[in-house]
Amino acid sequence: MLAPPVNRLITELARLPGVGQRTAQRLAFHLLRAPESEAFGLADAIREVRETVGQCEVCFNLATEARCRICQDERRDGELICVVEEPSDVIPIERTNEFGGRYHVLGGALSPIDGIDAEDLHITELIERAASNGVREVVVATNATTTGEATALYLADALRERAPAVTVTRLASGLPAGSDLEYADEITLGSAFRGRRAL
């Protein structure tokens, strides 16, 4: 019924998280109607972000240079590291203004059922960082989900063994069980930070 290029666009849009077939169709028709500048602006932004944004060589956050802006910032406390699952988790934590340290992005959470094991995440790099750089505290801010909790316990054990001088803490209660950090409001997340406890 539809021209092949339109079908192609709908198929691509429907791959995006949270976008079903109907929404994909609506977006495709919107892009066909929209001014060329808007449609090409979106296409260019997608290309640019993929071509210029990579991973920080230290913390695996998003970066347009070898190191991300947080790792480059001398005012940030390098002895305090907050561990998160995804780069998107850095944003809500930054919004709380409770954290002045640096980050370490794991790239996911342990989930043996999905075939995600320790070697698939940036865990070795975290332990090396914690053991070598005079780090005093690692705050584990993985999600309050089954996989996030399992990852937190794994990290606590690994750090106790290989970086015994480092205090390992976990965000306090207040985060709804089963929830992703991304969706926590900044007040809840801020209080979870202040009330973090030893793991």
Ligand SMILES: [Zn+2]
């Ligand atoms: Zn970094």
